[in-house]
Amino acid sequence: MCERVLPGNTPPVICVRLLGGFELLVQDEPVPVIPSAQRLLAFLALHEGVVTRSTVAATLWPDASAARAAACLRSALWRLVKPLHALVEANRDHLRLGTAVRVDVHLVRSLMAAGDVVALHPVVPVTVLAADLLPGWTDPWVVAERDWVRQLCLRALELLSERFREGGDHFRAQETAAAAVRGDPLRESAHRRLIELHLADGNPAAAVRQYATYRSLLRDELGVSPSPEIQRLVDPLLRA
Structure with a gap:
């Protein structure tokens, strides 16, 4: 669902999906990820750009001491799968999601910002747009983002419905409007x-x-x- 981000519509090497549940795809194939590494990737995906190691450690392991949280972070980084490109770019003090990694939420946001909502339809399924961000995850940093992402996706569904109606495609117009109703x-x-x-x-x-x-x-x-x-x-x- 992330291929349109790259020039020439070339499929990306790595894609992180957050809508409807966590999934890591490498060359379009699902890759198992341990829970601590899932949370690390999801956190970095939701916080675009550089994040300090101390912030990541304190957020993901809030009940641990600073030293223990830092150790847990090092372990999660070490246990990440090693695809063709780095999942996480790291230095001594900072982390960020790898530049080769594409994220479904970023795709929705970028196409909405560009006013190209119709491009979403063949890339992000309607059922995914109606899904919650990381359902079942109760981490405060996920809950804080969930409603904003839900509103973004519901707005995308409504705009898609309007575009389909304008184009005379009432079936897809109703499909996307009904998905928005299911979402909220x-x-x-x-x-x-x-x-x-x-x-x-x-x-x-x-x-x-x-x-x-x-x-x-x-x-x-x-x-x-x-x-x-x-x-x-x-x-x-x-x-x-």
Whole structure:
């Protein structure tokens, strides 16, 4: 899912995936990584650029003494797999993810920043965009990034849905909008997009069902009602 980062669409040597769970790919083949090395790679991937060794050690081993945390860091570095290019570039005081390593979250962010959201579709599956960052990981540094990454990916799904609708591809437009709803069932903009697509396809009953589902979720979870904007979409149908 990271090949578009390189010139000429050449597949990268190394790819780290964080969406939907940790995975390291070398030449498109999954490579086993021990848990401590997974956390090291994920931390460096989420903190682009140079990070001090002391910061990495203290963050990944917060309950250990400084000396013990430094030793754990050295062990994790030593036990990293050794592919064609360095996974981690290190000197005496600093660490950074290897420049040859591509990261799925970086790809989503860079294409969104460039306004090239359509390029995401053949590279990052819709199901991955709807997935959480490192699900099941409870480290504070992961939790702190998870919501931001989720919002980034949900926004990407909504933009993809709009681009597909503009291009007349209503199947993919609905697919990506539905994925955004699955990613955040309380996200009104995603439900609104699905309702608009059902109406555009001449399926008023599906639009009303989508609205009713969203309204029930809001009342059950938050005790509030949908906004007037989304209500206006279905009011003519409900009155009829």
